Amino acid sequence: MEIQTIIIFICVLASVLAGLYIFIICTEIAQVRRTKVEQLHMQTIRPGLESILAAPDFGYDELYNEYVTAARKNIKNKAYRNMLEMVLLEHLEKSGEQYKKRALCVSCDLGFPSLCLSQIKSRNNRNVAFGCRKAGLYQHEEAIPYMLKALSIFSNDTQFQILMGLSRIGDVDAMCGAFQIISGYVIVNERAAFEILEVFSGDKEELYKRMIHCEEEYIATIFIKSLNQDIAKALVEDIVGILENGGKEMRIAAIKAIGKIGQNAPTNYLRNALVDDDWEVRAIAANVLGMQVDLEASKTLASALLDPEWWVRQNAALSLLSYPDCKELFLSVMRTKDAYARDSIVYALENAERLDMLAEIQLMLEKADTEKTEKDGEGILKDERLRQVV
Amino acid sequence: MLQYILYKAIIYFDLFIIVYVVLVNIINMIQMVISMAYTPRYLRKAKFSDIKMFSESANMVPISILVPAYNEEPTIVDSIKSLLALNYLTYEVVVLNDGSDDGTLRAVIEAFNLRKITYPICSKIKTQEVYGVYYNPDFPLLRLLDKKNGGKADALNAGINISRYPYFASIDADSLLDSDALIRIAMSFMEYKYTIAVGGIVRVANGCTIKDGQIIDLVLPKKNLPRFQIVEYFRAFLVGRVGWSAVNSLLIISGAFGAFQKNAVLKVGGYTIDTIGEDMDLVLKLHKYMRENKYKYRISFLPDPICWTQAPEKVKYLYEQRRRWHIGLIDSLSRNREMFLNPRFGVLGMLAMPYYFFFELLGPVVEGLGFIIIPLSYFSGLLSFKYFILFFITTTIFGVIISVGALAIEEYTFNKYSKLSDVLLLTLYSVVENFFYRQMTVIFRLLGVLRYRKFKYSWSKMKRHGFSQSNSDSESSVVA
Secondary structure, eight states: OOHHHHHHHHHHHHHHHHHHHHHHHHHHHHHHHHHHHHHHHHHHHHHHHHHHHTOOSTTHHHHHHHHHHHHHHHTTSHHHHHHHHHHHHHHHHHSOHHHHHHHHHHHHHTTHHHHHHHHHTSSOHHHHHHHHHHHHHTTOGGGHHHHHHHTTSOOHHHHHHHHHHHHHHTOHHHHHHHHHHHTTOOOSOHHHHHHHHHTOOSOHHHHHHHHTTOSSHHHHHHHHHTOOHHHHHHTHHHHHHHHHHSOHHHHHHHHHHHHHHOTTOOTHHHHHHTTOSSHHHHHHHHHHHHHSOOGGGHHHHHHHTTOSSHHHHHHHHHHHTTSTTHHHHHHHHHTTTOHHHHHHHHHHHHHTTOHHHHHHHHHHHHHHHHHHHHHHHHHHHHHHHHHHHO | OHHHHHHHHHHHHHHHHHHHHHHHHHHHHHHHHHHHHHHHHHHHHHHHSOHHHHHTOTTSOOEEEEEEESSOHHHHHHHHHHHHTOSOSSEEEEEEEESOSSSHHHHHHHHHTOEEEOOOOOOSSOOSOEEEEEEOTTSTTEEEEEEOOOOHHHHHHHHHHHOOSSEEEEEOTTEEEOTTHHHHHHHHHHHOTTEEEEEEEEEEOTTOEEETTEEEEOOOOSSHHHHHHHHHHHIIIIIIIHHHHHTTOOOOOOTTEEEEEHHHHHHTTSSOSSOSOHHHHHHHHHHHHHHHTTOOOEEEEEEEEEEEEOOOOSHHHHHHHHHHHHHHHHHHHHHTGGGTTOGGGHHIIIIIHHHIIIIIISHHHHHHHHHHHHHHHHHTTSSOHHHHHHHHHHHHHHHHHHHHHHHHHHHHHTOOOOOHHHHHHHHHHHHHGGGTHHHHHHHHHHHHHHTTTTTTTOOOOOOOOOGGGGGGTOSOOOOO
């Protein structure tokens, strides 16, 4: 290779390096400047906005108009606008109802919701996700068709933010439509879906009624698992139907849903689930029977202590603690000499700080053992006497 | 004739070295460009993903934090305190005392007033004997497991057995987590259900002021060795790992901080116990299992869930650490060699594995030979002075560009070192490291290759001191 070529190559590398150095220095300087500007804006934005949000009703309109007029002048400044929007979004996400309502009014009057539409239409996935999050917080219904369209983007955070946004807007049809679109490629984790459904601001009962029978089992399971007490009570018949006919995941979800119902829960179905073929179903049923005490289930629960699956034994032991006859049941199981069942019982009693009961059971077992040994001893004696006789 | 063959061999080796160096640096530069595009975008996203809302949500994925501890008496209590103060709702901390022969067990029991309980363990993975489980209802998030010594991997396997939650994070006992680290890592599992493993960034905590298990003042350490390592960690994490993660071919999740889906780990039989590179081996096993079974999955690296660790301040400890890392690399690659250049494994088999083999594993061998043969060919007149100097300048500038690039990414995105003087000092170290530090680590890694058989199963013991002393720049030093 020619030396000149190498030198040119080195020069290119050196200029890249110089560029990086300049970039670092500029970044540092820009960072310091940005921080200063942000601090300056924050000094006026946060107190100003919070004084409006916390203002008493009397004289609120005047204060509000004054604030919005001043803010309109300043939002031409990009840094100011971004800071103000950030503070507004913060309030929309975390503050109480009154603050939210007022923050939403300020946002609408300053035209922030319409700005997020252009973000949703953007080609950049991150912008779309951010726009959807904003649309949700602003409860901007006009954004719904664009958000549904954006669901075709196969990106985890975009899907998550779109569903979250739709949930915050609270339109049942839009939400059902969204799950219909992503049916088959739901990429968010079920716990993320719970979070999404938890913030749903519309008619939850209607949404759940429609979605727990969704053809896509994963989606239906998510909805069943995320049912709260009131909706579970209202949809009890649907849940029981699922417990009888659904797949494994759906049955597990249905058992959990029954567990949330409280009084008058159809616990007879849980008893049947304790002898299900799938151990996961049995384990969950054992767990739920601890929350929904069903006196008739105590013996079935005690037999679950001898289940071949670890989690079933463990859950059954913990659940039995809620039953009045648990001491007798524990004692009878401990007499079987099953070491795994015994460990589960000891763990449950220690964990619940019921050491007195544990000591009592152990004492009774020891007593029984001594009696047995004495009896056996007598037997041996008898044998010896017999032998002597012989 | 012999002279002629030697002459030709040296010439070809010189050419090979040039191609080798240029190739490895080009790959690193591509990774740097990927990272420059990815990291700011990730950070922008992280800013608006509802982290604060999720930190208070009961819907977050529940995570068991496993903390294997072997002779960690000076740091273990601080570490546990930092873990108990995490900004997360549903998690548990399981400390795994791996038969320590110092006062680790006693220190934890006394600090948290724990008592032995009967705890039936679901032994999904076979481990060494468990002596007992300790618990105190006043610290419901904490459990301590005491077991017979079996190594870090065995301790982690015992932790998997005892853990209650479907996800677990493994953390070194001498490390600290940022209060938001767990939530950031959990978001990865939340947003994409096929995520099976996530690694976080490891940063150097030497010289920082720590209060209640949290870094409250981040300053550069006073000693040179940790400063070099700061630059090196930036390069490794912000350039290397981000680059490989972008093509779902991340081969290593640092043992210091990584989170996994428990079911996937159980499917591959947990951590391999007879290796000291158990972290890399697990990731490779996961890749292999998922790709062989054609499951959809993702193993990713996130540049912002931060784990702070104490870097070695003495050459002796740095040598032991690098030797161990390199032996772990050799062991993991040889155990999973069927993926090497195997098109069935896609980018992983055709690019990541060969890269790790040729440039990471053989790198110190080639560079070590280069240190000898290139000056030799210059002194024997086979290489002209001009070429010799130009080659030296080219390799140095390449090295500096990668280091400064990593630093630029850090400054543009996270900007943890906010003082201009700190940044300038780090840029200086990213130049100087090419003249001393890098050669030193090459030798350490080379010794790892040469002593592979001897130290294959050996975890070197290192002297540690508590985190509260780390800002005093004490003599003693660290790390696992």
